[in-house]
Amino acid sequence: MPPDGTLHLLAEFADDQPLVACARSLAADGYTGLELFSPISLPGTTAILGARRSRIPAAMLLGGILGGAGAYLLQWWTVAISYPLRVGGMPLDSVPAFIPITFESTILGACLTGFVLVLVRCRLPRLWHPLFESESFRRACRDRFFVAVACPPEQGDVLHARLRALGALHIETLAEDPA
């Protein structure tokens, strides 16, 4: 149990719909520490959990702009400044000829940014996690749906009963915050 005494429960559900319904109900009652675990993505849960939309797309835009600008500057600097060489009567800063590499580097910059940020924002790689100690959680990426929820220790029984009523198949207490 965490030092502040907060109780973290993990409840198991058979399918996505009861899980989402449970999350909605718990969130409406102001429960904190809500997190869902599912083998499939559950559209619409971001709003239920009150989480902010992922800002990775905005960062990818930035990564793309940097990639493209960097590629253009590199091409311009190498063939117009560092070693000026006139080819085919084109001006030294041959804009149309620099477009393909600028375009490709824009995409590369955005994609690399996106991929790295997914890992950073998901805090991966993390090969071991306290949740992996739970026997039932081994079905979280297979065919079971889980909700983690926190409450003060004195309300533990109320939350237990609540989760049961919402269709939980199995409830266990976690040693620490799973977030």
Place this chain on the structure above:
Amino acid sequence: MNDTELMIGRPDDRTLEDQLLAPLWHGHWLFRWPLWIAGLGSLVLVIALTYTFVTGIGTWGNDIPVGWAFAITNFVWWIGIGHAGTFISAILYITQQRWRASINRLAEAMTLFAVVNAGLFPIAHMGRAWFFYWLTPYPATMGLWPQFRSSLTWDVAAISTYGTVSLLFWYLGLLPDLATARDAAPSVGRARIYGLFALGWRGSARHWRHHRAAYTILAGLATALVVSVHSIVSLDFAIAKVPGWHSTIFPPFFVAGALLSGFAMVLILVVPLRRIMHLENVITIAHLEKIAAILLATGSIVGGCYLLEWASDWHDPDQAERYFGLVARPFGPLGWLYWAIICGNAILPQVFWLRRARRSPLVLMAVAVVVQCTMWGERFMIVVGSLQRDRLPSGWGGYEPTVVDVVILGGTLCLFAFLFLLFLRWVPAIPIGELKRLRRDLQGLDAEAAAPVGDAHAA
């Protein structure tokens, strides 16, 4: 075409998982002698390439005037094949086509391995392949830089970006399924290996939120790649002044041809696989029918481009272009190939106007094989046909491939098969998570279809 046909039966999560992970845990006869044969073929490729590197590209049939020949033909052909994978995984994802779900990973893997093969050729074609890094801008002691006004450096950027983005996209989509394999693994050893590659994925809402956001944008960016990569490849030709190459139609013409050969390759892989690996319930006739429709569409676009080539050559002020387009190409030394290509690429796919043809695996397979061959022929005709009939008749010549040329082409086919079989053996080849999602969506559709009367009453 009804989406409810996209899965036969509505298997629950565990049944789907057991079926799709079976080759990983229990193997399959495909991974015995076929894998060995493909492996041996790849070894022959390595030997042929080593021989070429050590001796020089005099081992090939390339000569003046035909200096590009097999290497560039194979390069353009392989890179084109890759395009269907990106099309399925990216364009069909952002247009929310349900039928991409079961075949996207196969197609993405196909893309990756096609790019590997494609990349071999320009590097081997350099002759001194160990100097390939001269194509990248690095601070050399002589102060020289790559010439960025040349389409060859554009190619380097296009192909390396394409390979990298395809790999990232593939791996990102694979992550949740690797976690599934980790948790389903029958032994600790395998759980550790899959666990390592799954990076600790837990399927939390936080994970999914960021994963989906990035995946969608990646799909959008990969969509731009689908049209850009083969466009840039086509610029290798189009910015040159060789008759038959110097044409503004090349970028869209190449992209349509790339999709045609790519989808033909998807059929060549999927039609036998669904039978051999008993995947008929998740890769259904409905899937094949949709792929056939794409073959029909892209084949028609390619056919339209052939017609446009005639029209633009007719009006071309350049006598050499007129001569090449109206005489040398259709009636010259490779004239027979030209007409075969028109039949194979543009006319044959028209058979898919017939529903029965679209739904017959045998017809699909036969058409796909022919299209694949004529698409290779088209690349060959563009490369060799033009070079052997350049502007000066005194410079005209012929071309004959050597044994090494043919062995290298055959070797890349083996390498492709080898990598693909390894992929089927070790990686969840059908996206398990996406099919679990699809099954739920289809059950929703079933329910809607079952209760139209009730809805009318309720309204």
